[in-house]
Amino acid sequence: MPPATVSFQAFIGSIGEDESWVDALVARYSLKFRTVHPSRSLHISPSHIAFPRMDIRGSACSTFQCSVGLTQRRKLMTQEKKFSYQRSVADIMQQMKSNPNGLTTSMVAERRQQFGPNKLTAKRRTTLLEKFIAQFKDLMIIILIVAAIIAGIAGEHVDAIIILAVVILNAIFGVFQESKAENAIDSLKQMSAPMATVLRNGESISIKSEEIVPGDIVLLEAGDVVPADLRLTEANSLKIEEAALTGESVPVNKQVETISENDLPLGDRKDLGFMNSNVTSGRGVGIVIGTGMNTEVGKIAHMLNTTEESTTPLQDNLKSLGKMLTVLILVIAVIVFGMGMLRGQESLINMLLTAISLAVAAIPEGLPAIVTVTLALGTQQMAKHRALIRKLPAVETLGSTDIICSDKTGTLTQNKMTVEKVFLNEKLADSADTQLDLSDQLAQIMVLNNDTKFQEDQLAGDPTETALVSFYLNKDQPVQDFVNQHKRLAEIPFDSERKLMSTFNQMDNGQIMMTMKGAPDQLLQRVTKIKDGDQVRDITDGDKKLISDTNHSLATQALRVLAFAYRMVDSVPTDLTSDAQERDMTFVGLIGMIDPERPEVAQAVAEAKSAGIKSVMITGDHQDTAQAIAKRLGIIGHGDSQDTDKVINGAQLDEMSDSQFDDAVGNIAVYARVAPEHKVRIVKAWQKKGKVVAMTGDGVNDAPALKTADIGVGMGITGTEVSKEASDMVLADDNFATIVTAVRAGRKVFSNIQKSLQYLLSANLGEVLTLFVMTMMGWEILAPVQILWINLVTDTFPAIALGVEPAEPGIMKRKPRGRSSNFLSGGIMSNILYQGFFEGFITLAVYAFAIINPVHSSEALVHADALTMAYATLGLIQLFHAFNSKTIHQSIFRVGLFRNKFFNWALLGSTILLIATIAVPGFNEMFHVSNLTASQWVVVVFGGFMIVVITEVVKYIQRHFFHKQ
Secondary structure, eight states, rough: OOOOEEEOOOSSSSTTSSSHHHHHHHHHHHHHHHHHHTTTTEEEOSSSSSOOOOOTTTOOSSEEEOOOOHHHHHHHHHHHHTTTTGGGGHHHHTTTTTOOOBBBBHHHHHHHHHHHOOOOOOOOOOOOOHHHGGGGGGGGHHHHHHHHHHHTTTTTTHHHHHHHHHHHHHHHHHHHHTTSSSOOOHHHHSSOOOOOEEEEETTTEEEGGGOOOOTTTTEEEOOOOOOOOEEEEEEEEEEEOOOHOOSSSEEOOOOOOOOSSSSSGGOOOTTEETTOEEEEEEEEEEEEEEEEGGSSHHHHHHHHHHHOOOOHHHHHHHHHHHHHHHHHHHHHHHHHHHHHHHHOOOOOHHHHHHHHHHHHHOOOTTTTHHHHHHHHHHHHHTTTTEEEEEHHHHHHHHHHHOEEEEEEEEHISSSSOOOEEEEEEEEEEEGGGGOTTTTTTTHHHHHSSSSOOEEETTSSHHHHHHHHHHHHTTTTTTHHHHHHHEEEOOOOOTTTTTTTTEEEOOOOTEEEEEEEEOOOOHTTTTEEEETTTTTTEEEOOOHHHHHHHHHHHHHHTOOOEEEEEEEESOOSOOOOOOHHHSSSSSEEEEEEEEEETTHHHHHHHHHHHTTTTTEEEEEOHHHHHHHHHHHHSSSSSSSSSOOSEEEEEHHHHSSSHHHHHHHGGGGGEEEOOOOOOHHHHHHHHHHHOOOEEEEEEEEEGGGGHHHHSSEEEEETTTHHHHHHOSSSSSETOOOHHHHHHHHHHOOOOHHHHHHHHHHHHHHHHHHHHHHHHHHHTOOOOOOOHHHHHHHIIIIIEEEEETTOOOOTTGGGSSOTTTTOOTTTTTTTHHHHHHHHHHHHHHHHHEEEEEEEEEEOOOOOHHHHHHHHHHHHHHHHHHHHHHHHHHHHSOOOHHSSOOHHHHHHHHHHHHHHHHHHHHHHHHHHHHHTTTOOHHHHHHHHHHHHHHHHHHHHHHHHHHIIIIIIO
8 A cells, every 4th residue: 555645734934844843743643644544654745835624534545634723823823923033034034935026926826825815803793683582591581481471371461461571671671782792803903004015026016905925025114004914124214113012102113133032022022013013214124924813913813802701790790699589589489389289279370370470579670771771871970071881881890890900001101202301411300490492402402313294283203202392392492493494414314223313414503513312321432522511521431420320310210311412514424324423422411201101190099099999000111111100100119128019020920820920919010011911811810819800901912901801991092993892991081090980980880789779679579578478368469460560660760760879978988899799788688688578568468458448348349459559559668668778778868868850750750650550541451450549548658658667767776786887
């Protein structure tokens, strides 16, 4: 039998067949083949490269294809790109089987077929129909559907229709909420460059970015969006802004030279360009090493696709409550049905209808709608404070937040470089206290050695350079006129090796001034003189030490420091090289710049701390910068040995095992140089401790963590669409202080939902006890339609009104509830039990009174009146009880009976609707009621008001003996 041939096909341009991973792959499949076919040998045919599917076991032909699954393929490609910055341009060209003139048409076609379009893929979304069907999987909903079917079979068509209407309305509410599905991947797609310039067949052409394939040669200019992951082959003063991916606000100076360090974070891979980053200045050329889902942005898209959204405390609480009520409903219904059948006094159908009535009484049908409306009203109030809620449960979740994990750039800081310190004439001063104008040498160098473009009312260019111009524009200096009057004649561009830039400008006296700016350590090597006031003298070692010490001091404060120097020349030199011209300079001064913290953030951090909320900074920026900003904001203290204020970087985090990190996470306040995976890990570590975590962010790199967190907070102004779509809440003003306002609103919403829940469940318990006792006593019982009317109409409006009660005093001084708290804590459960008991007791007492003191002689009319009075009493009890629920333990006469106007109108409307079912002709038969006399109404009203008296007495006892206040 001839040997089998395995054709190894990997992605185009991958490593040659002599590489170790290929050998390992061959060995792996050779072993597998010999295991399956021990009598046959295996011949390896190293042909061109792909990874289709493989099935050695089931094949009988002589040629086999070896495959690696999509996950391993992505892993291998990611691993290759991880070290791409360590490879030379020639090595990358060989690896990708490309050349400086670009790919040929046939190569492009082959690779496009293999890799597909250069775009991101999203997971399948559920359809509206699927979402609608999913709403009926809840056990309580199934109970209601069964109840409707039985009621219809028994001839109670009105009851059946109303029950089904309730079920369908609840399903519509659920679908409406779920239809706000995540659009994060779509937003990532929209960020992609629509067009790109590439070299193909030796010619420069413009194509759609999705047509790019691995190995393409891409041309970059200022203003372009990088269309794929690239290994740069040329970089002329190239700067790329990568804040959305790395968190760094300053554009990265790109280079072509190979970097040797291992495991560098994205921000330090300066010879690579990343998909969806923005070219701010310069020109460049790069070879595509990753497209679509195999880019760094693609990794984030994959994380978004595979990240499960965490359930909110609200959802957890409602789920637990639903389980408890379901068990209670089934137990009571079975007991009542069983007892009735044992007594033999009722038929099977009548006992089924009785069980239906109990189920309807126990299920708070209006609860989902009430919670939804309460949260929606909360979102309206928060919108007035510039906090826009995308997902309703986020309102309540904010109120239970323990941890706020905040991105630095654009969230805690302004994402705008600003001149903060000026070192001039051997003195360091705050920029606000420095009187500089364009007659000063330092000011002239700052604005002339600058590539900032003036565009109408804004500046365009590198943020560092625009900050230098803005410094003088804010002082009302005619910068643009000055620059236009002193033309640039020549320049020595900035490069990342020497870290300097020089220009030659025509000055008023006919001379030409050579200006220089750049890194202080590099610039000091090229100066021989120093400007001291109006004099120029030789620079001394003492001068250099003072300058170096000042530079170091500013750097430790997270300031970016630039040095400035000049030299007067008679003409523009012909040899425009650094070695020839950047010498014998005169030092003028230093400028310290920073992306400053937002002025309101320090107070917001302090308020959060007083509310028991820990603020944690997570950033892609450098550790020193992050630590300095955190100190200025009060996120960490100013001491160096505070155990709970540790600062670590991504590399240190990688060295920790999960168990080590779980132990340490509570003591870490700042994370620097982190990747998207780190952010998700940090959030999950806090969640393992039972903490409710909010994550703020504005970049693409924040999206997975925003989705993983209990509540993701996006930035409305500086935030990318990806981060907004992955968020539960968006800050319209990018103001960190708005989060504190939102926390206060969230706490109020939780408190008000507790009040609504106490009101509803005590009412339902009263109904269940009433029906249970009536059944056990052999009395007539309330009809399902009566219970539904009370639950849906009489109860719902007051319950919604309770959701907009004003916040109670001191709500921001309480500790966060966290995940351990639930809606029934804080005395709510005991209140529900005693209030429900008395509601049922009073209703039964009125029913018994009506039987003992009839106004009719007919037994049928006596029972009809008794049931009607019980129905009216139960409804009025709940309306009076709504006043009790305005506060948990305080007397209603201390919190204000009528200060909530919505509550007043809700009670009035509910009262009218309840009375209408009895007093309006035509409703009697539908609701199974009779007309009551004036004396009977007096008994009903008196019975309803008694719940207020009883509750006030119990509250008095609670306040003085159990909840002293």
